[in-house]
Amino acid sequence: MTLQLKVYVPPHPLIKHWLAVVRDAMTPTPLFRAGMTELGRWLAYEASRDWLPTQETVVETPLTSCAATVIDATTPLIVVPILRAGLALLEGAQAVLPLAQTYHIGIVRNEETLEPSCYLNKFPAQFEPNTHVLISEPMLATGGSILTAMAELTQRGIDPALVRIISVVTAPPALQKLGAIYPGVQVYAATIDEGLNDRGFIVPGLGDAGDRAFGT
Secondary structure (H helix, E strand, C coil), X not given: CCCCCEEEXXXXXXXXXXXXXXXXCCCCHHHXXXXXXXXXXXXXXXXXXXXXXXXXXXXXXXXXXXXXXXXXXXXXXXXXXXXXXXXXXXHHHHHHXXXXXXXXXXXXXCCCCCCEEEEEECCCCCCCCCCEEEEECCEECCCHHHHHHHHHHHCCCCCHHHEEEEEEEECHHHHHHHHHHCCCCEEEEEEECCEECCCCCEECCCCCHHHHHHCC
Protein backbone atom coordinates (compact mmCIF):
# COMPACT_ATOMS: atom_id res chain seq x y z
CA MET A 1 0.00 0.00 0.00
CA THR A 2 1.44 3.38 -1.06
CA LEU A 3 1.52 6.07 1.61
CA GLN A 4 0.19 9.50 0.72
CA LEU A 5 0.77 12.74 2.62
CA LYS A 6 -2.28 13.68 4.66
CA VAL A 7 -3.09 17.36 5.07
CA TYR A 8 -5.87 18.31 7.46
CA VAL A 9 -7.53 21.75 7.46
CA PRO A 10 -9.73 21.67 10.58
CA PRO A 11 -13.05 23.51 10.06
CA HIS A 12 -13.03 24.92 13.59
CA PRO A 13 -14.43 28.50 13.71
CA LEU A 14 -11.72 29.62 16.14
CA ILE A 15 -9.02 28.54 13.69
CA LYS A 16 -10.79 30.46 10.92
CA HIS A 17 -11.14 33.52 13.12
CA TRP A 18 -7.50 33.67 14.17
CA LEU A 19 -6.38 32.98 10.60
CA ALA A 20 -8.30 36.08 9.53
CA VAL A 21 -6.62 38.09 12.30
CA VAL A 22 -3.07 37.09 11.36
CA ARG A 23 -3.69 37.55 7.64
CA ASP A 24 -4.81 41.17 8.12
CA ALA A 25 -1.95 43.55 7.29
CA MET A 26 -3.37 46.04 9.82
CA THR A 27 -3.05 43.63 12.77
CA PRO A 28 -0.47 45.06 15.23
CA THR A 29 2.40 42.91 16.48
CA PRO A 30 0.93 42.11 19.95
CA LEU A 31 -2.36 40.92 18.44
CA PHE A 32 -0.57 39.03 15.67
CA ARG A 33 1.52 37.24 18.28
CA ALA A 34 -1.60 36.41 20.30
CA GLY A 35 -3.28 35.08 17.17
CA MET A 36 -0.33 32.83 16.40
CA THR A 37 -0.39 31.51 19.96
CA GLU A 38 -4.07 30.65 19.58
CA LEU A 39 -3.46 28.96 16.25
CA GLY A 40 -0.62 26.98 17.81
CA ARG A 41 -2.99 25.86 20.55
CA TRP A 42 -5.86 24.78 18.32
CA LEU A 43 -3.74 23.21 15.59
CA ALA A 44 -1.75 21.24 18.20
CA TYR A 45 -5.04 20.10 19.72
CA GLU A 46 -6.20 18.82 16.34
CA ALA A 47 -2.84 17.22 15.53
CA SER A 48 -2.70 15.33 18.82
CA ARG A 49 -6.22 13.91 18.61
CA ASP A 50 -5.28 10.40 17.39
CA TRP A 51 -1.54 10.72 17.94
CA LEU A 52 -0.86 11.09 21.64
CA PRO A 53 0.01 7.73 23.23
CA THR A 54 -2.36 6.66 26.00
CA GLN A 55 -2.67 3.89 28.54
CA GLU A 56 -5.56 2.40 30.45
CA THR A 57 -5.75 2.60 34.23
CA VAL A 58 -8.21 2.65 37.11
CA VAL A 59 -8.99 5.70 39.27
CA GLU A 60 -10.92 6.04 42.50
CA THR A 61 -13.76 8.53 42.32
CA PRO A 62 -15.40 9.81 45.55
CA LEU A 63 -17.90 6.96 45.13
CA THR A 64 -16.17 3.99 43.52
CA SER A 65 -13.42 2.88 41.15
CA CYS A 66 -13.71 3.18 37.38
CA ALA A 67 -11.69 2.66 34.23
CA ALA A 68 -9.80 5.67 32.89
CA THR A 69 -7.53 6.62 30.01
CA VAL A 70 -4.45 8.79 30.62
CA ILE A 71 -1.54 10.08 28.55
CA ASP A 72 1.36 7.64 28.52
CA ALA A 73 4.16 9.76 29.97
CA THR A 74 6.76 7.07 29.24
CA THR A 75 6.57 7.67 25.46
CA PRO A 76 9.10 10.35 24.38
CA LEU A 77 7.31 13.45 23.11
CA ILE A 78 9.05 16.51 21.65
CA VAL A 79 8.10 19.82 20.06
CA VAL A 80 10.40 21.27 17.41
CA PRO A 81 9.87 24.92 16.48
CA ILE A 82 11.71 25.89 13.31
CA LEU A 83 13.37 29.18 14.23
CA ARG A 84 12.51 31.78 14.22
CA ALA A 85 8.92 31.90 13.01
CA GLY A 86 8.12 28.54 14.59
CA LEU A 87 8.47 30.14 18.02
CA ALA A 88 5.25 32.06 17.36
CA LEU A 89 3.26 28.80 17.52
CA LEU A 90 5.27 27.28 20.37
CA GLU A 91 3.46 28.75 23.39
CA GLY A 92 0.10 27.48 22.16
CA ALA A 93 1.50 24.05 21.36
CA GLN A 94 3.14 23.79 24.78
CA ALA A 95 -0.18 24.56 26.45
CA VAL A 96 -1.62 21.44 24.80
CA LEU A 97 1.52 19.31 25.30
CA PRO A 98 2.98 20.43 28.66
CA LEU A 99 5.00 17.22 29.08
CA ALA A 100 6.82 17.60 25.76
CA GLN A 101 10.48 18.48 25.55
CA THR A 102 11.48 21.30 23.19
CA TYR A 103 14.34 21.02 20.69
CA HIS A 104 15.33 23.95 18.48
CA ILE A 105 16.52 24.10 14.92
CA GLY A 106 17.26 27.36 13.09
CA ILE A 107 16.85 27.50 9.31
CA VAL A 108 17.16 30.59 7.14
CA ARG A 109 16.19 30.99 3.49
CA ASN A 110 18.35 32.85 1.00
CA GLU A 111 15.95 35.45 -0.40
CA GLU A 112 17.62 35.36 -3.82
CA THR A 113 18.09 31.61 -4.41
CA LEU A 114 15.32 30.52 -1.96
CA GLU A 115 17.70 27.79 -0.76
CA PRO A 116 17.62 26.95 2.96
CA SER A 117 20.60 26.75 5.30
CA CYS A 118 20.75 25.55 8.90
CA TYR A 119 22.39 27.95 11.37
CA LEU A 120 21.39 26.23 14.64
CA ASN A 121 20.80 22.58 15.50
CA LYS A 122 20.20 21.56 19.11
CA PHE A 123 19.15 17.99 18.32
CA PRO A 124 20.85 15.09 20.12
CA ALA A 125 22.94 12.62 18.14
CA GLN A 126 20.12 10.08 18.41
CA PHE A 127 16.52 10.29 19.58
CA GLU A 128 14.91 7.56 21.63
CA PRO A 129 12.90 4.93 19.74
CA ASN A 130 9.20 5.75 19.27
CA THR A 131 9.74 9.48 19.85
CA HIS A 132 6.67 11.48 18.80
CA VAL A 133 7.50 14.82 17.14
CA LEU A 134 5.37 17.91 16.67
CA ILE A 135 6.99 20.49 14.35
CA SER A 136 5.79 24.09 14.42
CA GLU A 137 6.40 25.95 11.15
CA PRO A 138 3.91 28.76 10.38
CA MET A 139 4.54 28.76 6.62
CA LEU A 140 5.12 25.85 4.26
CA ALA A 141 6.02 27.68 1.06
CA THR A 142 8.83 26.28 -1.10
CA GLY A 143 9.39 23.33 1.24
CA GLY A 144 13.07 23.96 1.83
CA SER A 145 12.95 24.57 5.58
CA ILE A 146 10.64 21.69 6.45
CA LEU A 147 12.63 19.23 4.31
CA THR A 148 15.85 20.34 5.99
CA ALA A 149 14.31 19.83 9.42
CA MET A 150 12.88 16.44 8.47
CA ALA A 151 16.26 15.28 7.14
CA GLU A 152 17.95 16.22 10.42
CA LEU A 153 15.27 14.41 12.44
CA THR A 154 15.20 11.21 10.40
CA GLN A 155 19.01 10.99 10.41
CA ARG A 156 18.70 10.81 14.19
CA GLY A 157 16.21 7.97 14.24
CA ILE A 158 12.84 9.71 14.01
CA ASP A 159 10.12 7.74 12.23
CA PRO A 160 8.26 10.10 9.82
CA ALA A 161 5.01 8.30 10.66
CA LEU A 162 5.29 9.70 14.19
CA VAL A 163 5.74 13.29 12.99
CA ARG A 164 2.96 15.88 12.97
CA ILE A 165 3.45 19.35 11.49
CA ILE A 166 1.36 22.35 12.46
CA SER A 167 1.36 25.27 10.04
CA VAL A 168 -0.79 28.33 9.48
CA VAL A 169 -0.53 28.93 5.73
CA THR A 170 0.65 26.25 3.32
CA ALA A 171 1.16 26.12 -0.44
CA PRO A 172 1.09 23.23 -2.94
CA PRO A 173 4.84 23.31 -3.81
CA ALA A 174 5.89 22.57 -0.22
CA LEU A 175 3.19 19.97 0.31
CA GLN A 176 4.09 18.17 -2.93
CA LYS A 177 7.80 18.04 -2.08
CA LEU A 178 7.09 16.90 1.48
CA GLY A 179 4.72 14.19 0.30
CA ALA A 180 7.20 12.89 -2.28
CA ILE A 181 9.89 12.25 0.34
CA TYR A 182 7.97 11.79 3.62
CA PRO A 183 4.47 10.54 2.76
CA GLY A 184 3.93 9.19 6.28
CA VAL A 185 3.98 12.67 7.81
CA GLN A 186 0.71 14.43 8.63
CA VAL A 187 0.18 18.18 8.30
CA TYR A 188 -2.39 20.23 10.22
CA ALA A 189 -2.88 23.65 8.67
CA ALA A 190 -5.24 26.58 9.00
CA THR A 191 -5.39 26.83 5.20
CA ILE A 192 -3.91 25.73 1.88
CA ASP A 193 -3.31 28.83 -0.22
CA GLU A 194 -3.22 29.06 -3.98
CA GLY A 195 0.53 29.26 -4.55
CA LEU A 196 3.69 31.38 -4.44
CA ASN A 197 4.73 34.69 -5.93
CA ASP A 198 8.04 35.27 -7.71
CA ARG A 199 9.77 35.87 -4.35
CA GLY A 200 8.65 32.53 -2.94
CA PHE A 201 6.05 34.05 -0.61
CA ILE A 202 2.68 32.36 -0.14
CA VAL A 203 -0.27 34.14 -1.78
CA PRO A 204 -2.52 35.39 -0.28
CA GLY A 205 -0.49 34.29 2.77
CA LEU A 206 0.21 36.51 5.76
CA GLY A 207 3.56 38.08 4.94
CA ASP A 208 6.67 37.18 6.92
CA ALA A 209 5.45 35.45 10.09
CA GLY A 210 8.74 35.94 11.91
CA ASP A 211 8.94 39.66 11.17
CA ARG A 212 5.32 40.22 12.15
CA ALA A 213 5.52 38.14 15.34
CA PHE A 214 8.64 39.86 16.63
CA GLY A 215 8.07 43.34 15.23
CA THR A 216 11.27 43.44 13.19
